[in-house]
Amino acid sequence: MKIFVTICLLLLPALAMAATDNVDPATASAIQVCLDCHDYGDDAPVHQVLQGSHGIEGDPEDIAGRRACLDCHGESEAHIAAPKKMAPDRSFGPRWPSEAGEQDRPCLDCHEDNTAENWRNALHMVNGLTCVTCHDIHAEVDPVLSHQDQQKVCTDCHESLKEGIHELGGMGDTDPPCSACHNPHDHEQAEPRMRANQSAGCVFCHNGEEMEAIGAFNSKAAKYHGVLGRSERSCIDCHQSIPHAPLPADPDE
Numbered sequence: 580m581k582i583f584v585t586i587c588l589l590l591l592p593a594l595a596m597a598a599t600d601n602v603d604p605a606t607a608s609a610i611q612v613c614l615d616c617h618d619y620g621d622d623a624p625v626h627q628v629l630q631g632s633h634g635i636e637g638d639p640e641d642i643a644g645r646r647a648c649l650d651c652h653g654e655s656e657a658h659i660a661a662p663k664k665m666a667p668d669r670s671f672g673p674r675w676p677s678e679a680g681e682q683d684r685p686c687l688d689c690h691e692d693n694t695a696e697n698w699r700n701a702l703h704m705v706n707g708l709t710c711v712t713c714h715d716i717h718a719e720v721d722p723v724l725s726h727q728d729q730q731k732v733c734t735d736c737h738e739s740l741k742e743g744i745h746e747l748g749g750m751g752d753t754d755p756p757c758s759a760c761h762n763p764h765d766h767e768q769a770e771p772r773m774r775a776n777q778s779a780g781c782v783f784c785h786n787g788e789e790m791e792a793i794g795a796f797n798s799k800a801a802k803y804h805g806v807l808g809r810s811e812r813s814c815i816d817c818h819q820s821i822p823h824a825p826l827p828a829d830p831d832e
Contacts, residue, residue, distance in 0.1 A: 624717035697765040729756040755783035773813035
């Protein structure tokens with residue numbers, strides 16, 4: 580057993596260097612400085628970020644210009660010189676957290692032209708949240724982008740929504756994610772998003788044609804549901820407050 584552990588420890592530097600093979604020597608050297616302290620094995624967060632969508636693994640064209648740790652944390656020369664006393668140029672906490680705007684800056688440098696184009700006016704941002712409040716790029720798969728795990732991330736803050744008619748706390752990979760109705764990167768309410776995607780979050784489970792076929796609603800309701808193909812209508816035009824409504828009272832109690 581001791582021999583096996585010794586071999587693993589000897590291999591760690593080689594494994595770390597292999598993760599930097601796809602970048603220029605200067606960047607590889609800088610990343611290696613980070614790995615020298617933050618490398619706790621292949622399952623360490625520092626390895627996961629190198630292999631994930633923000634890392635330096637994969638197609639050379641896709642990763643062109645990436646600098647891994649340096650892209651988000653900066654050059655951090657003072658931190659390198661005195662890692663226990665000085666913060667990185669940009670820190671995401673829990674120790675030495677940078678200001679919220681500074682934390683968001685490297686994210687917006689890449690994403691403000693697409694998914695985060697309205698983030699500066701978003702309700703989450705206005706209330707002091709940052710990108711890393713919800714996103715974890717040190718995971719190989721960001722939980723909030725995982726169909727199965729997104730509800731867990733959202734209900735960490737929105738605890739009251741764990742219960743209720745849709746029981747968000749118990750949803751799994753066969754249920755629609757919160758983002759099917761809500762855009763967390765914008766200030767809009769659910770209605771505009773639902774109109775834009777034709778109530779995708781609802782029809783994920785509540786297919787109107789199938790419900791009509793089994794007699795789940797009458798002909799009048801079927802007529803109303805027929806307008807859902809129009810871009811200006813959504814399910815919550817009629818079913819207001821239903822998505823997060825409490826469970827109905829038991830008539831037998």
